[in-house]
Amino acid sequence: xxxAAPIVQVRELTxxxxxxxxxxxxxxxxxxxxxAGEFLTLMGPSGSGKSTLLHIIAGIDRPTSGxxxxxxxxxxxxxxxxxxDWRNQNVGFVFQTFNLIPVLSxxxxxxxxxxLTQLSARDRRRQVTTALELVGLSDRMKHLPRQLSGGQExxxxxxxxxxxxxxxxVADEPTGNLDSHSAADVLDILRRLSRDARKTVIMVTxxxxxxxxxxxxxxxxxxxLTN
Amino acid sequence: MTVSGFIIKNxxxxxxxxALCVLSVAMSLFLLVTLLVVLNExxxxxxxxxxxLRIAVRNKVSLANPLPVRQRAVIEKMAGIDxxxxxxxxxxxxxxxxxxxxxxxxxxxxxxxxxxxxAKMPADQLAAWIKDRTSVIVxxxxxxxxxxxxxxxxxxxxxxxxxxxxxTIAGIYRGTTxxxxxxxxxxxxxxxxxxPGTVGMWWVKARSAEEVPGLIDRINAAFANTSxxxxxxxxxxxxxxxxxxxxxxxxxxxxxxxxxxxxxxxVTASTMSMAVRERLRELSVLxxxxxxxxxxxxxxxxxxxxxxxVGLLLGGGGAWLLYNSLSASALTxxxxxxxxxxxxxxxxAALVATGLGVVSSLAPAWSIMxxxxxxGLKTLD
Ligand SMILES: Nc1ncnc2c1ncn2[C@@H]1O[C@H](COP(=O)(O)OP(=O)(O)O)[C@@H](O)[C@H]1O
Ligand SMILES: [Mg+2]
Numbered sequence: 001x002x003x004a005a006p007i008v009q010v011r012e013l014t015x016x017x018x019x020x021x022x023x024x025x026x027x028x029x030x031x032x033x034x035x036a037g038e039f040l041t042l043m044g045p046s047g048s049g050k051s052t053l054l055h056i057i058a059g060i061d062r063p064t065s066g067x068x069x070x071x072x073x074x075x076x077x078x079x080x081x082x083x084x085d086w087r088n089q090n091v092g093f094v095f096q097t098f099n100l101i102p103v104l105s106x107x108x109x110x111x112x113x114x115x116l117t118q119l120s121a122r123d124r125r126r127q128v129t130t131a132l133e134l135v136g137l138s139d140r141m142k143h144l145p146r147q148l149s150g151g152q153e154x155x156x157x158x159x160x161x162x163x164x165x166x167x168x169x170v171a172d173e174p175t176g177n178l179d180s181h182s183a184a185d186v187l188d189i190l191r192r193l194s195r196d197a198r199k200t201v202i203m204v205t206x207x208x209x210x211x212x213x214x215x216x217x218x219x220x221x222x223x224x225l226t227n
Numbered sequence: 228m229t230v231s232g233f234i235i236k237n238x239x240x241x242x243x244x245x246a247l248c249v250l251s252v253a254m255s256l257f258l259l260v261t262l263l264v265v266l267n268e269x270x271x272x273x274x275x276x277x278x279x280l281r282i283a284v285r286n287k288v289s290l291a292n293p294l295p296v297r298q299r300a301v302i303e304k305m306a307g308i309d310x311x312x313x314x315x316x317x318x319x320x321x322x323x324x325x326x327x328x329x330x331x332x333x334x335x336x337x338x339x340x341x342x343x344x345x346a347k348m349p350a351d352q353l354a355a356w357i358k359d360r361t362s363v364i365v366x367x368x369x370x371x372x373x374x375x376x377x378x379x380x381x382x383x384x385x386x387x388x389x390x391x392x393x394x395t396i397a398g399i400y401r402g403t404t405x406x407x408x409x410x411x412x413x414x415x416x417x418x419x420x421x422x423p424g425t426v427g428m429w430w431v432k433a434r435s436a437e438e439v440p441g442l443i444d445r446i447n448a449a450f451a452n453t454s455x456x457x458x459x460x461x462x463x464x465x466x467x468x469x470x471x472x473x474x475x476x477x478x479x480x481x482x483x484x485x486x487x488x489x490x491x492x493x494v495t496a497s498t499m500s501m502a503v504r505e506r507l508r509e510l511s512v513l514x515x516x517x518x519x520x521x522x523x524x525x526x527x528x529x530x531x532x533x534x535x536x537v538g539l540l541l542g543g544g545g546a547w548l549l550y551n552s553l554s555a556s557a558l559t560x561x562x563x564x565x566x567x568x569x570x571x572x573x574x575x576a577a578l579v580a581t582g583l584g585v586v587s588s589l590a591p592a593w594s595i596m597x598x599x600x601x602x603g604l605k606t607l608d
Contacts, residue, residue, distance in 0.1 A: 060515050060600040081519050088517025095604065099512045103240040108228045113516045115230055160516075 007167060007200050008034035008057055013066035015052050015223075026052040028223040029066065036167070039194035039201045041211040044220035050204040051172055053220065057202065058091050058170045059083050071167060088116050092161025094171035094190075098153040100145040100160075106132065106152075107141040110159045117164070131159035135189055151182025158189055162199070169193060171203040175210050187213040231529075238530045241502070245534065248498040252538025252583065253545065255491040256576050259484055260546035263572045266480045268563050277344055279436055280309075283465035284429040284446055287456040293425035295455050305445055307438035308431055310341025313413045315427030319383035319392065321373070329369045329407035331383055333416040333427075339364075342432045345403045346410075352377065352398030360415050362397035366406035368554070370399045381409070390419040404565065431459075488579055495587035499531045503591035510595060511603025520595055527591045532584035539580035543573055 010032040017024040026049045034040050042050045055061035056068050059075045067074055071090065078086060100109045110131055114124045132138055135155035145153055154174060161169050171190065175183035191213045193199040203214065211217045219226045239245050284302070286292035293315075302311045315333040336357045339346060348364065356362050363381050375381070375396055383392040394411055413426060431446070433439045439461060446459040460468075503510070510523055547568045555566040 055601050058515075084514070084517050084519045087515065093512075093515050095512075099508070099604075101509055101512075103236045104228070104233070108233075111228050112233075112513070115228070115233070116517050121229075 005036070006033040007036040007071055008032070008202075009067075009069040010053075010057070011067045011069070013053070013056065013068060014064050015049070015056065015061070016064045025223050027056075027063075030223075030225055032218070032225065034200060034202065036200050037194055037198040038216060039191060039214040040203070041214035041217045042202065042204045042220065043206070043208075043211055043217055046206075048220040049223040050220050054170050054172055054202060054204055058093065058168070059087050088113060088164060090166050090168055092158075092164065092166045092169040094154070094157050094161050094169065094174045096173040096176040098145070098150070098157045098177075100153055100156060102145050105142050105144055106137060106148065106156045106159075109145070109156055110163050113160060113164050127163055127165075128159075131163040132156075134162070135159045136185075149182065150178050151185055154178060154182070154186050155189065158186065162193065162197075167200055169199050169201045171201065173204050173206065175205065175207065183207075183210065230526075234526055234529045234533070237506075237526065238533050244498060244501070248495060248534050249538045249541065251494050252491060252535055252580070253542035255487050255494075256539055256542030256580065257546045258542075259487050259579065260543055260568060260572055260576050261550075262480050262484050262487070263575060264546070264550060264566050264568055265563070266477060266484075267569060267572060268566065269477055269480075277342075277432065278462045280433045280439065281342065281462040282431040282433060282439065282443055282446065282459050283462055284431060284457050284459045285427075285465075287458045290428075292455075293423075293427060294429060294457065296424050296426060298429065298450060298455070298457070299426075301449050302429060302431060302446060305442065305449075307434050307442055309434050310338045311429055311431045312338035312342045313426035313428070314430045315413060315416060316387075317383065317385070317392070317411075317416070318387040319385050322382060322384075329366065329409060331409045331411070333413040334410050334430075335413055336410070339410065342430050343403065344432075346400040347402040348398045348400040352400075356397035359395070359397055360412050360418075361392075361394055363392075363394040363409055363411040364398040364400050365396055365409045366403070367399055367401035368407045369409060370396075375399070388416070388420065390416075392416070392419070429457075491579070491583060492586050495531060495535065495583050496590060498534070499527065499587045500590050500594075502530070503527060503594055507594065507598060507603050508606045510598060511600045511606075514598065514600045514603070520598075523595050523598075524588070524592050527595065528584065528588045531588045531591075532581075535580040535584040535587075539577060543576040543580075547573065 010030050013027055013030040013032075014025070015027040017026055030053065042054065044050050052061065056063050057070065059070070059078070063076055068076055073086070075083065075086065101112065104112070107128055110128045111124055114127060119127070129138070129141075132141055135158050137152060137155055137159065140148060140152060140156075145156070148156065154177075158174075161171075169190070174186055174190070178186060187210055190201050190203060194201045194215065201214075203210070205211055284294070286294055296313075299311060299313065302308070312335040313333065317331040317333060319327070319331055321327045321329075339353070346364075352364070356364050365375055365381065369375070377396050377399065379396045381394040381396050383394060385391055392411065392415070400406070417423065431442065433442050443459045443461070447457060450457045513523060514520075550566040550568050555563045558566065
């Protein structure tokens with residue numbers, strides 16, 4: 001077990017989706033602790049509830065029952081706007097399909113979360129530049145997403161995720177759309193974030209090679225943890 | 228990047244659609260302004276400086292019934308008047324012009340300055356007109372339209388009266404709100420008609436605005452219980468009476484305006500709905516990054532507002548420039564003397580544009596309210 005105090009505590013977490021008359025149990029009484037600085041990989045077959053668990057921990061979905069405590073806050077108890085603030089300050093998102101805003105340059109995409117802060121334009125510029133340097137894209141700041149390769153797009157997305165300096169970085173199959181070379185770049189950056197910057201990284205993946213970058217791996221099967 | 232920069236980039240991401248939307252807003256607002264201007268010309272005709280001092284006196288039975296010339300002496304003797312002139316609407320055709328858009332009046336030339344002082348022309352032209360019984364003065368707009376100059380023949384073919392006038396131009400005046408009218412001698416008309424002893428109307432100029440109500444009462448009273456009772460009223464009231472004949476046209480124009488506005492709402496609302504629907508995924512991402520619903524809604528509102536305002540500047544501003552720089556009578560074939568885009572009309576257009584911005588963001592606002600990040604992320608690009 002990790003020595004540090006857990007940054008994420010999931011207790012008896014259950015998520016049921018209602019689809020018309022049918023109830024789909026996506027997560028069933030999950031218990032999980034994640035320590036600060038861990039690089040946790042979440043594996044399991046399609047439909048096993050990986051994304052759902054990630055969404056709840058990241059505060060974009062709510063549990064049906066059970067608690068999800070992140071940094072000692074029960075995020076299920078926050079209202080919509082508190083949760084939005086909390087996400088902005090504490091969570092960085094990386095998606096499978098990059099999800100950059102097509103009309104904004106790499107720099108502007110990374111700057112986006114900072115528009116919600118009180119930072120001056122100068123401070124924003126400094127932070128964005130640092131984040132882009134960290135992912136090795138200082139020379140692509142003015143490029144639009146369509147002028148970048150998939151791997152570069154995903155690195156911009158990682159820069160966007162860490163520009164607010166959040167404790168938690170969640171990534172849902174971040175290498176799913178990438179060739180193996182680009183995937184290795186992305187995974188390397190995520191590993192450095194957890195190892196050097198003490199960020200907690202939670203990554204969903206199908207790929208055992210990707211999972212090997214993590215410090216710990218857990219498996220989901222039909223909404224339950226199997227180890 | 229600033230938030231407004233972000234909004235602008237979003238608004239023009241689909242350049243063709245944004246341009247089409249702005250264009251349709253612009254064209255509709257241009258049409259709306261045009262209709263309102265026309266409506267305004269019907270409702271509030273332009274007034275001369277002297278209009279508030281002028282009294283129109285007509286036969287109480289109807290405008291078509293003439294007045295006996297003996298009334299002139301009675302009115303002339305009244306206190307508080309600057310002058311009185313006969314004014315008879317001739318209603319003829321100029322040469323063979325089927326659309327004779329200018330009005331022709333017989334009057335007493337030596338009273339022009341006293342009663343219709345706004346009509347300015349060189350003193351020698353005025354003197355020449357007064358002297359020559361068969362001469363005519365022509366408004367500047369009409370002179371322009373037919374390329375007329377002093378000394379030209381100006382034949383008028385009678386339509387109401389069974390006589391044709393063989394006139395010569397003695398002067399060209401300008402300065403009234405309707406520089407199209409032409410004026411000739413009442414005496415000449417009388418002569419051709421064999422001295423019927425009647426005129427169409429009397430027009431009286433009061434010495435001051437305070438005299439007007441009293442004068443109206445005295446004129447009405449003077450001919451009460453005679454064979455030709457009169458109705459004296461202010462110039463404005465007289466013109467409004469004319470205009471009420473156009474009431475149906477006003478209703479028609481009013482309903483076209485409503486349809487224009489309604490169509491405009493549909494166009495912008497559908498543009499904004501499309502713009503938001505194709506961006507639901509991005510909006511979810513923004514939400515995940517920490518943007519709140521009301522912030523996303525503000526983006527959309529600002530965007531639809533922006534489109535509406537650009538449309539307003541193009542359409543409303545375009546109409547304003549156009550109607551203020553072109554000659555209204557040339558543009559409308561003489562139907563209107565002026566086409567004025569009043570501040571009130573521009574205000575109405577601005578109000579419509581504002582309403583448009585708000586209304587067209589209602590449906591998108593509803594989508595944003597219901598948008599869940601997880602659902603939005605699942606939508607495909
Ligand atoms: N919005 C939803 N409505 C209904 N069922 C859902 C919804 N989201 C996920 N599910 C169901 O929950 C289960 C887990 O989904 P998910 O967490 O996306 O799986 P994974 O990411 O492991 O592929 C699946 O059976 C899926 O069909
Ligand atoms: Mg998934």
